[in-house]
Amino acid sequence: MTARSEAPPPGSPRRARLVALAAATVALLLVIALFVVPRRRGPREIRVLTDRTESHLAPLFAEFERATGLAVRVVYLDKGLLARLESRPTEADLVITKDADLLELARGKGLLQPVASEAIRAAVPERFREPSGAYFSDAYRARAIFYSRERVKPEELSTYEALAEPRWRGRVCMRSGYHDYNLSLFGQMLAAYGPARTEAFLAGLKANLARTPGGDDRGQARAIYEKKCDVALANSYYMGIMLSSADQRAWGEATAVFFPDQLQGGSFVLRSGLALTTARENVAPATRLLEYLVEPATQDRLAALTFAYPVAGKAELSEINQRLGAGQPGVVRGVFVVHDVPLAETAKNREAIVRMLDAIQFDQPR
Ligand SMILES: [Fe+2]
Numbered sequence: 001m002t003a004r005s006e007a008p009p010p011g012s013p014r015r016a017r018l019v020a021l022a023a024a025t026v027a028l029l030l031v032i033a034l035f036v037v038p039r040r041r042g043p044r045e046i047r048v049l050t051d052r053t054e055s056h057l058a059p060l061f062a063e064f065e066r067a068t069g070l071a072v073r074v075v076y077l078d079k080g081l082l083a084r085l086e087s088r089p090t091e092a093d094l095v096i097t098k099d100a101d102l103l104e105l106a107r108g109k110g111l112l113q114p115v116a117s118e119a120i121r122a123a124v125p126e127r128f129r130e131p132s133g134a135y136f137s138d139a140y141r142a143r144a145i146f147y148s149r150e151r152v153k154p155e156e157l158s159t160y161e162a163l164a165e166p167r168w169r170g171r172v173c174m175r176s177g178y179h180d181y182n183l184s185l186f187g188q189m190l191a192a193y194g195p196a197r198t199e200a201f202l203a204g205l206k207a208n209l210a211r212t213p214g215g216d217d218r219g220q221a222r223a224i225y226e227k228k229c230d231v232a233l234a235n236s237y238y239m240g241i242m243l244s245s246a247d248q249r250a251w252g253e254a255t256a257v258f259f260p261d262q263l264q265g266g267s268f269v270l271r272s273g274l275a276l277t278t279a280r281e282n283v284a285p286a287t288r289l290l291e292y293l294v295e296p297a298t299q300d301r302l303a304a305l306t307f308a309y310p311v312a313g314k315a316e317l318s319e320i321n322q323r324l325g326a327g328q329p330g331v332v333r334g335v336f337v338v339h340d341v342p343l344a345e346t347a348k349n350r351e352a353i354v355r356m357l358d359a360i361q362f363d364q365p366r
Pocket residue numbers: 235
């Protein structure tokens with residue numbers, strides 16, 4: 001007999017059973033292949049969670065992808081970065097934020113793992129690295145005073161605290177006192193000056209407001225342009241952004257940047273921050289991306305895109321930034337004296353600042 005003659009004839013019950021068995025086996029193998037055997041993927045994507053501006057970061061990520069062949073997947077958030085990290089701690093491999101204070105809070109909640117990289121230690125000055133390696137900054141910007149070129153002489157300006165003096169009554173504009181930028185500034189003042197001076201400053205500042213705190217930083221420059229006020233607190237990079245934008249140039253041209261406290265310890269700065277989450281699978285490529293972001297060429301690109309001050313750039317500042325604070329004692333071609341306050345100190349001051357703001361109803365409609 002041949003083997004062929006042993007096969008059950010088509011249509012027989014035994015043949016049907018064999019076909020069914022074969023189909024079940026194939027299905028089972030598929031299930032095993034899909035769900036049980038660990039899937040071997042190609043190089044994994046590096047997953048980034050960020051509250052920074054997409055148009056600033058996307059070109060840098062694209063360049064990194066081209067150079068390394070690694071893929072970067074980014075979730076861009078407007079706000080709520082810390083809450084998102086708390087609810088989905090390993091959703092991303094790394095976090096990039098415009099507000100490194102948030103990383104100090106994340107560190108306290110055990111949401112970060114240390115960055116182990118000789119390249120980053122070598123590139124980033126110590127004062128921009130958290131001592132245990134939990135996070136570091138790639139750039140900073142002054143929380144500065146913007147003033148009317150028409151109605152204020154720079155000689156009239158000096159310190160943050162001077163903005164609380166009676167001569168500025170009804171002349172100050174600013175966004176909400178509770179915005180992260182202001183919480184960080186006020187938290188640094190609390191660390192540097194202590195509670196009595198900080199409370200007095202906040203009360204005087206509130207008394208001098210021209211209108212209810214609100215809007216964003218550029219909105220305050222616009223208000224100066226519209227003669228609603230004469231001075232405002234805003235971040236230094238907004239000058240570059242306004243002067244580079246057709247519809248905001250007039251706001252930038254109507255105002256100038258003053259770096260406060262240059263003769264009294266330096267201006268307070270806001271630091272952007274980068275860190276690894278506790279996700280374990282992708283540490284090496286994620287660290288590679290962090291290293292890339294502090295390479296001199298990337299830093300110079302970042303500075304050109306954002307008008308922030310890079311921590312490790314090689315090139316000179318952009319022309320616009322070189323003119324910031326021109327003529328101000330202590331400022332040389334846009335480079336200003338920074339009052340360094342460790343983030344570990346400012347982050348823990350946030351609640352105290354919120355209580356001070358609440359006590360004087362800082363944002364109350366005027
Ligand atoms: Fe901003």
